[in-house]
Amino acid sequence: MQFINLFLMYSILGYSLETLSSLITNPGFNSGMLRGPWTPIYGIAILIIYFINKKLEMLNLKKWQKVILFFIIITTLLTLLEFICGNLIYIFLNKTYWDYTDFKFNLGKFITLEISLIWGVGATLINYLLLNKSLKIAKKISKFITILLSLVFIGDIAYYILERI
Secondary structure: OHHHHHHHHHHHHHHHHHHHHHHHHOOOOOOOOOOOOOOHHHHHHHHHHHHHHHHHHOOOOOHHHHHHHHHHHHHHHHHHHHHHHHHHHHHHHOOOOOOOOOOOOEOOOOOEHHHHHHHHHHHHHHHHHHHHHHHHHHHHOOHHHHHHHHHHHHHHHHHHHHHHO
């Protein structure tokens, strides 16, 4: 349940942050394909952050070495996640939810060095400043709320799929 809660919390938080920032920078921006207030790529990202952190804790490294290694690994993995998701959405749905071709250091539509570094810095800050607090919150969420939100989330995905059939 804790991982489901973590996934849902960060999917909702990511959606909220994108929606708020788009009000200023890009009015009319759509944060995703689902109807509910979630962007699953952020939920997937927090789970990757959690598991990479756990693996690095097992290594006998100094704190600064773990932070640097974490940053490199997580930046790479989250960039790969963004690349895969962007391409899958484009291939299967013929939609582009983000396009970095106007960025100086882009590598196609879906990834760019500038955003990759933001992912890396953000994930590193979340890992070392917020992850433990987030896990405590995730543990406190009742089973009923977890099941209810999970069913609504799954229903949202099902509705999206049925809408396209």
